[in-house]
Amino acid sequence: xxxxxxxxxxxxxxxxxxxxxxxxxxxxxxxxxxxxxxxxxxxxxxxxxxxxxxxxxxxxxxxxxxxxxxxxxxxxxxxxxxxxxxxxxxxxxxxxxxxxxxxxxxxxxxxxxxxxxxxxxxxxxxxxxxxxxxxxxxxxxxxxxxxxxxxxxxxxxxxxxxxxxxxxxxxxxxxxxxxxxxxxxxxxxxxxxxxxxxxxxxxxxxxxxxxxxxxxxxxxxxxxxxxxxxxxxxxxxxxxxxxxxxxxxxxxxxxxxxxxxxxxxxxxxxxxxxxxxxxxxxxxxxxxxxxxxxxxxxxxxxxxxxxxxxxxxxxxxxxxxxxxxxxxxxxxxxxxxxxxxxxxxxxxxxxxxxxxxxxxxxxxxxxxxxxxxxxxxxxxxxxxxxxxxxxxxxxxxxxxxxxxxxxxxxxxxxxxxxxxxxxxxxxxxxxxxxxxxxxxxxx
Numbered sequence: 305x306x307x308x309x310x311x312x313x314x315x316x317x318x319x320x321x322x323x324x325x326x327x328x329x330x331x332x333x334x335x336x337x338x339x340x341x342x343x344x345x346x347x348x349x350x351x352x353x354x355x356x357x358x359x360x361x362x363x364x365x366x367x368x369x370x371x372x373x374x375x376x377x378x379x380x381x382x383x384x385x386x387x388x389x390x391x392x393x394x395x396x397x398x399x400x401x402x403x404x405x406x407x408x409x410x411x412x413x414x415x416x417x418x419x420x421x422x423x424x425x426x427x428x429x430x431x432x433x434x435x436x437x438x439x440x441x442x443x444x445x446x447x448x449x450x451x452x453x454x455x456x457x458x459x460x461x462x463x464x465x466x467x468x469x470x471x472x473x474x475x476x477x478x479x480x481x482x483x484x485x486x487x488x489x490x491x492x493x494x495x496x497x498x499x500x501x502x503x504x505x506x507x508x509x510x511x512x513x514x515x516x517x518x519x520x521x522x523x524x525x526x527x528x529x530x531x532x533x534x535x536x537x538x539x540x541x542x543x544x545x546x547x548x549x550x551x552x553x554x555x556x557x558x559x560x561x562x563x564x565x566x567x568x569x570x571x572x573x574x575x576x577x578x579x580x581x582x583x584x585x586x587x588x589x590x591x592x593x594x595x596x597x598x599x600x601x602x603x604x605x606x607x608x609x610x611x612x613x614x615x616x617x618x619x620x621x622x623x624x625x626x627x628x629x630x631x632x633x634x635x636x637x638x639x640x641x642x643x644x645x646x647x648x649x650x651x652x653x654x655x656x657x658x659x660x661x662x663x664x665x666x667x668x669x670x671x672x673x674x675x676x677x678x679x680x681x682x683x684x685x686x687x688x689x690x691x692x693x694x695x696x697x698x699x700x701x702x703x704x705x706x707x708x709x710x711x712x713x714x715x716x717x718x719x720x721x722x723x724x725x726x727x728x729x730x731x732x733x734x735x736x737x738x739x740x741x742x743x744x745x746x747x
Contacts, residue, residue: 305327305330305331305559305560306330306331306333306556306557306558306559306560307323307330307331307332307333307558307559307560307561307562307743308332308333308334308335308547308549308556308558308560308561308562309323309332309333309334309335309529309561309562309564310335310336310537310540310549310561310562310563310564310565310570310573311335311336311343311563311564311565311566311569311721312334312335312336312338312341312342312343312524312533312564313336313341313342313343313344313345313564313565313721313722313732314342314343314345314520314729314732314733314736315343315564315720315721315722315732315733315735315736316334316336316343316562316564316565316720316721316736317341317342317520317523317524317527317736318372318523318732318733318736318737318740319562319564319720319736319737319739319740320332320334320523320527320529320740321372321375321376321523321526321527321736321740322375322736322737322740322741322744323740323743323744324527324528324529325375325740326740326741326744327743327744328528331530332527332528332529332530333529333530333531333532333549333556333558334527334529334530334531334532334533335532335535335536335537335549335551336532336533336534336535336565337534337535337536337537337565337569338533338534339533339534340517340520340533341520341521341523341524341533342516342517342520343358344357344358344359344689344692345358345359345516345517345519345520345729346358346516346517346520346687347514347515347516347517347518348597348685348687350597350599350683350684350685351599351682351683352599352636352637352640353597353599353635353636353637353640353642353683353685354514354515354628354634354635354636354642355595355597355599355628355635355642355644355685356515356516356595356628356644357595357687357689358516358595358689358692359516359728359729360509360511360515360516360626360628360631360632361383361385361509361510361511361512361516361729362509362510362511362728362729362730362733363507363508363509363510363728363730364507364508364509364510365507365508366507366730366734368730368731368733368734368737369510369729369730369733370510371733371737372733372737373519376522376523376526377522377526378512378519378522378523381512381513381514381518381519381522382510382512382513383510383511383512383513383632383634384508384510385508385509385510385511385631385632386630386631386632386633388607388608388609388610388627388630388631389509389609389610389630389631390404390610391404391608391609391610392609392610392611392612392613393609393610393611393612393613394414394455394456394459394612394613394614394615395612395613395614395615395618395620395673395674396414396455396459396614396615396617396618397617397618398413399612399674399675400412400413400414401609402456414455414456415451415452415455416451418451419449419450419451419452420451422448422449422450422451422452423448423449423451423452425449426447426448426449426490426491426492427490427492427493429446429447429490430489431485431486431489431490432446432485437473437474437475437476437698437699437701438473438474438475439469439470439471439472439473439474439698440453440457440461440469440470440472440473440474440477440478441453441457441468441469441470442474443474443481443482444457444469444474447485447490447491448491453469454469454615454616454617455615455617457469458615458616458617459613459614459615459624460613461477462613462614462615462616462623462624462646462649462651463613463623463624463646464477464727465477465591465649465693465695465696465727466591466593466623466646466648466649466650466692466693467591467649467650467651467693467695467697468616468650468651471650471695471697472695472696472697473696473697473698473699473700473701475701476696476700476701477696509631511632513634514634515635532551532553532554535551535552535553535554536551536552537549537550537551537565537573538550538551538552538572538573539573539576539577540561540563540573540574540577541574541576541577541578542577542714543557546558546559546716547559547560547561547716547717549561558716559716560716560717560718560743561716561717561718562718562719562720562739562743563717563718563719563720563721564719564720564721564736565721566590566691566721566723567585567586567588567707567721567723567724568585568586568588568590568691570585570719571583571585571586578714580710581707581710581711581714584703584706584707584710585707587703588694588700588703588704588707588723588724589694589695589697589700590690590691590692590693590694590695590723591648591649591650591653591691591692591693591694591695592648592649592653592656592688592689592690592691592692593623593646593647593648593649593656593688593689593692593693594646594647594648594655594656594658594663594686594687594688594689595644595645595646595647595685595686595687595689596644596645596647596663596664596666596667596684596685596686597628597642597643597644597645597683597684597685597686598642598643598644598645598667598671598681598683598684598685599636599640599641599642599681599682599683599684599685600636600640600641600642600643600679600681600682600683601637601639601640601682602639602640603640603641603677603679604677604679605641605675605676605677607627607629607630607641607643608630609627609630610626610627610630610631611624611625611626611627611628611630611631611643612624612625612674612675614670614674616651620670620673620674621647621652621655621666621669621670622645622646622647622666622667622669622670622671622674623646623647623648623649623651624645624646625643625644625645625646625670625671625674625675626643626644626645626646627641627643628642628643628644629641629642629643643671645666645667645670645671647663647666647667647670648692649693650695656688656689656690657688660684660686663686663688664684664686668680693727694722694723694724694727696727704724704725707719707724708724718739718743720732720735720736720739
């Protein structure tokens with residue numbers, strides 16, 4: 305059996321790892337247009353400071369990534385976040401700690417007393433009876449009130465998806481909280497029944513010594529395959545009863561093809577052979593985002609916590625600031641501090657188009673306004689993602705269903721990546737492992 309995997313991000317690598325493990329005798333080829341594997345999971349070392357161009361790890365509240373680490377023998381490089389990372393802040397005109405307990409929630413200045421009482425009243429809000437999708441804003445206003453939605457859910461959505469509650473489908477982006485209402489009649493009722501907060505981010509943030517690229521490099525060494533890194537696939541099409549893949553360095557035929565590239569890239573691969581699939585893939589939307597890393601050899605700030613997220617109402621030029629060296633101390637040299645500033649998203653997408661100097665100016669304006677930091681950095685890193693985060697707006701689930709229904713009629717063709725069914729690393733790993741199991745079992 306000859307299998308090709310197109311896209312060497314974490315979804316493609318996980319699929320390849322488990323497929324090789326289940327079927328060591330199969331002929332496996334891996335293609336990726338990038339200069340190195342990993343997709344958005346890229347770590348850059350700048351004068352001793354380590355900056356992530358994308359996500360910085362995964363949460364331990366789901367077993368999928370931990371299982372991949374164990375199965376691949378990467379346990380020695382696993383890195384647990386510092387206890388400082390438990391402290392999180394929201395900037396809503398002033399910097400306030402995110403409440404970590406019911407008592408802290410009662411004392412928080414982020415909400416008024418009437419807004420807090422409205423949150424408590426969620427227990428008595430009847431479940432929604434009509435079907436169909438809702439935005440997170442509609443869901444939040446209905447269940448927990450405007451106050452909590454416009455502050456807590458707004459900041460959370462900026463941090464995870466780079467968007468706002470009004471622009472994202474709660475059904476597509478946060479299915480767990482929808483299930484709590486559907487199964488138990490409400491969020492508090494559901495959480496009490498389960499005795500754990502499945503509706504929130506939860507868990508402990510985990511990463512890898514030296515950054516997420518350490519895991520990517522480990523997986524690449526672990527997967528025996530015919531690697532074609534830096535070789536973009538230009539076309540995928542049927543050739544009699546097999547699939548043909550054309551790239552600059554090869555034209556080969558395969559029994560099974562797994563497309564783990566993003567849909568906007570995949571669409572071009574099918575533009576000649578399957579225009580309808582290309583059209584459907586082109587409907588999936590993305591959010592632009594820019595990351596600016598700032599390294600300080602002696603920063604005049606304690607960075608006592610995980611970092612901060614801003615609300616839309618605060619009208620800041622940044623979505624948030626991650627205090628990376630407080631989360632994972634190896635992100636900066638001894639005595640140094642590393643921060644990452646998130647810019648753009650659905651709030652201010654035009655800011656991503658700035659040049660490096662413009663991005664630095666925006667990042668510094670955000671630091672000054674939210675943290676009072678005006679000190680110039682010793683080291684600067686920046687990376688723009690024109691299509692950085694899949695945008696699960698209303699209608700996303702229908703788009704995905706249409707894409708997968710079309711692909712189901714193409715024997716031997718499979719899709720997996722964070723644009724379809726979950727953007728987190730745990731989602732990507734789970735989907736990749738399940739696809740590998742399906743392929744291996746179907747042979």
